[in-house]
Amino acid sequence: MSPALFFSKSSATVHNSNVSEWTAMKKLYEDMERRIDAEMKHGDISNEIKAQHEAFSEWSSKTTSKDHQAIVKILIDGRDKNAQDTDGFAMPTFVYVAREKRLNYHHNFKAGALNALLRVSGEISHGPIILTIDCDMCANSSQPIRDALCLFMDEERGHEYAFVQFAQYFVNLTENDLYASSFKIVHEVYFPGLDGQGGPFYTGSCCFHRRECLNGRIYSHETNKIWLERQRPKIHEESIGALEERTRSLATRSYEENTQWGIEMGVKYGCAVEDIITGFTIQCRGWKSAYLNPKRAAFLGLAPTTLSQSLVQIQRWAEGHLQFLLSKYCPLLYGFGRTKLGLQIGHIFCGSWGFSSIPTLIYVVIPSVCIVHGISVFPGVSSFWFAPFAFVIAFSNAFSFWESHFYGATFKCWWNGNRMDLYRRTTSYLFALVNTTLKLLGIADSSFVVTPKVAHEESLKRYEREIIEFGSTSPMFTVLSTVAMLNLFCLIGGAVKVMAGGGMGSLEQLSLQFFLCAALVFINLPIYHASSFRNDEGRILMNTTLLSVVIATVACFVPIF
Incomplete structure (x- = not known):
């Protein structure tokens, strides 16, 4: 057990059945930690401490958590x-x-x-x-x-x-x-x-x-x-x-x-x-x-109690699964004749998380950008092929909600799950795919990132109030913010263009794209709030917001040939 985590405020609820014992242990640990820090400041361990704790007999001034016997x-x-x-x-x-x-x-x-x-x-x-x-x-x-x-x-x-x-x-x-x-x-x-x-x-x-x-x-x-x-x-x-x-x-x-x-x-x-x-x-x-x-x-x-922690953890899982899929232990090859096909398919499903980032990015960017340029990528409402698209959208979301509700989830819980699925696909899965590709090309080495679980007190309070924590400079947040701003600009720009042209026919042709774009804007409301209305340390940083606005603006108005 990690002491920092075991004695953190977020861990206290785990031990609520033995609060007095947990509190006493915490005081003993903090006292020991202070004594060790005091000795470390001197650059040496006193003979008295070495006599009390045999392990210190092997300690030297060069000993660290990453370099020790x-x-x-x-x-x-x-x-x-x-x-x-x-x-x-x-x-x-x-x-x-x-x-x-x-x-x-x-x-x-x-x-x-x-x-x-x-x-x-x-x-x-x-x-x-x-x-x-x-x-x-x-x-x-x-x-x-x-x-x-x-x-x-x-x-x-x-x-x-x-x-x-x-x-x-x-x-x-x-x-x-x-x-x-x-x-x-x-x-x-x-x-x-x-x-x-x-x-x-x-x-x-x-x-x-x-x-x-x-x-x-x-x-x-x-x-x-x-x-x-x-x-x-x-x-x-x-x-x-x-x-x-x-x-x-x-x-x-x-x-x-x-x-x-x-x-x-x-x-x-x-x-x-x-x-x-x-x-x-x-x-x-x-x-x-x-x-x-x-x-x-x-x-x-x-x-994890912050968005960054959650996305980094999912990235590590997605990257590992993709490495597994592309290794000599590939489930379909190594497992052929040794395990059941269903088990192999289960591993293939997880191993393909990284690949799903590409179609997801296309799906959340291209239809929205095409609205601004009046290009229809889905069938219009009057088309026979509109019905299959509408059925798949309605049925998949209805089944997803029913499945979540069956196992005790609220509507907001289901909505948060959809939001995180989008965020993971456009960041964690994407970065996992890029890192794995670079490793295969010999450009980068694999690394193991430990997901920190010890949150600062203010961050923990925001988490308990269900306020999404951004609060750091991260390429992942730049991607999320750019996609959110792009859809907002495309929705506004497309609506202005349709009203200015008086084109109900154009609206009829672009109805599914408007619906998709509006859904993405609605699901990204926390990003707009964190970019413009929040003043706490968990907000999206100004440089991230400005960069995403510039990229989204350019993407909206670059001509499509």
């Missing part, structure tokens, strides 16, 4: 009979692991961290079941452990399952889900549908794994009894110091050199969605996965 510390030894909580119950073994990082060495981001943990835990406990969970998630009850074990240990089919994926829910969503972060349809429709096609994706968090599957084992028909005998936890007689020293080498940067870690063993390297590709290759080895979505959410976390 491997650290393995057993904080609680489960073998010790005195290791008990305040109620007298036995405590499990608790280990702190920090893998080695060096500035000139690629550490493979989250995948590298998980593989280091796999190796170290394999020597200390060798527990047969592993839970992977992000630092911004926490368990909501003990029931998920029992549910997952029931599947793994089922006498008839338990041996088929490699991992059990739980739904991810968030406690800080606004009433109308401002940034469409709940992904309700994915939880209620998409993933349950994959359950019949070999199982859902591994999403990187809230997932229970068989250790042997992550280590590359191919599926066989061995019984659970044999599996459990093989996977019994290790019992070490050696001292804590010796065990720490022996396992520290497993977390060093050189351990994986010229090995199959990240290739055939462990979590896969080379992709921004290492979790998805790892889960897919496990399924291609014959294993199945299961999806559980209990009434009481198994795990709770924090969703």
